[in-house]
Amino acid sequence: MEVTFITKTGATSLKELCALHPNDPTLHTGYGKQLMEEGREIAAVISLRNAYQILIKENPADAQQLVEEYGVEVSLDSMTPTASKGYLALQNFYGRFSQKRHKVKLTESTVLFRQGESADSVYLILEGELAVTAEVDGKPVLLNYLHKGCLVGEGAMFKQAVRRATVVSNTETLLMRFSPENLGKAFEAYPDLNLTFSKESLLRRRMAVLSSSLLFSRLPMDVRFLIAKRTWNVTYKSGETIKDRLDYMPYMALIASGVVHLYEETSDARIYCGRLKPGAVLGLHKFVRYEASNLIYVAESDCELECIDFTVIEDVMDISPWFHQEIKMMEKNLSDQITRTIMLQGMQTAL
Numbered sequence: 001m002e003v004t005f006i007t008k009t010g011a012t013s014l015k016e017l018c019a020l021h022p023n024d025p026t027l028h029t030g031y032g033k034q035l036m037e038e039g040r041e042i043a044a045v046i047s048l049r050n051a052y053q054i055l056i057k058e059n060p061a062d063a064q065q066l067v068e069e070y071g072v073e074v075s076l077d078s079m080t081p082t083a084s085k086g087y088l089a090l091q092n093f094y095g096r097f098s099q100k101r102h103k104v105k106l107t108e109s110t111v112l113f114r115q116g117e118s119a120d121s122v123y124l125i126l127e128g129e130l131a132v133t134a135e136v137d138g139k140p141v142l143l144n145y146l147h148k149g150c151l152v153g154e155g156a157m158f159k160q161a162v163r164r165a166t167v168v169s170n171t172e173t174l175l176m177r178f179s180p181e182n183l184g185k186a187f188e189a190y191p192d193l194n195l196t197f198s199k200e201s202l203l204r205r206r207m208a209v210l211s212s213s214l215l216f217s218r219l220p221m222d223v224r225f226l227i228a229k230r231t232w233n234v235t236y237k238s239g240e241t242i243k244d245r246l247d248y249m250p251y252m253a254l255i256a257s258g259v260v261h262l263y264e265e266t267s268d269a270r271i272y273c274g275r276l277k278p279g280a281v282l283g284l285h286k287f288v289r290y291e292a293s294n295l296i297y298v299a300e301s302d303c304e305l306e307c308i309d310f311t312v313i314e315d316v317m318d319i320s321p322w323f324h325q326e327i328k329m330m331e332k333n334l335s336d337q338i339t340r341t342i343m344l345q346g347m348q349t350a351l
Helices: 014-020 025-037 041-058 060-070 088-093 154-158 180-188 191-211 221-228 310-319 321-350
Strands: 103-106 111-113 122-127 129-136 139-147 166-169 173-178 231-236 241-243 252-257 260-265 270-276 295-299 303-308
Touching: 014 025, 025 041, 025 060, 041 060, 041 221, 041 310, 088 122, 088 173, 088 180, 122 154, 129 191, 139 191, 139 221, 154 180, 154 191, 173 180, 180 191, 191 221, 191 231, 191 252, 191 303, 221 310, 260 321, 270 295, 270 321, 303 310, 310 321
Parallel strands: none
Antiparallel strands: 103 173, 111 166, 122 173, 129 139, 129 166, 231 303, 241 295, 252 303, 260 270, 260 295
């Protein structure tokens, strides 16, 4: 239950007090704890992060206590790379004299590889910084910053045919190039690093899927990472029903791969209403309608969905009013599209 107060300012809740006193870490901490107790993790982390950013300058010991109590997420901001920097030991795979021919030097603002190019190598950053971006609707979206000790281009290890992102140097950068085969052999000597790499690669992929959606790509990078850590993967075979008539989607989902057919079903007919491709969002109607819709989602091909719990989406809507409005607009546009499709098909039938 939300804690309320009566104050001279008229504020009656911790949320309102935080807005009125944005530099008070005690209020942000209290509000974060309240949200955590309510199971609203993302909003809680954002509030506790606000407290941390104030305390790290005024009282570092209290800031560290927040991290110990609630985890490293509260200490991160949008410019901090959420990637392991512990891979430097892998450079020892190459002998002293062969290391030189595997090194790659980049001057500032140089492209290492572009989205859509062949994925045949993985790189270890020895010095410098890289920015990772992906193109969404013709515009670049920032995915991550990577520094010394990080790996980049990990898709090559998973037989990914092409690059899903563009990587550019922010400073002079020195890298070591690995073929997938050589990196696999290097990991044999460091099994703990291999496990870290597998987990990190999964998170990066989920981040890329989120960022491929127009809805999520406008969110700050750190918020996208918080969401990505709380998504999970579901697959459907070709022809399998994802959502049936008068059912709610049990979660919001982004199409990571494959195509989904859209149908509107009435008591006497099933009307085809179009196709949804990777980056499209399923389950929006949950936030704008009180009743389940007649929409049916069917996998046209084998599909992979990245799923997000509705409570996570509600948190993001609470901290980003434009996000809430965007969801309502996207659902309205989809409803209008379906209505027009049904009307056109009805007119053709009449003719």
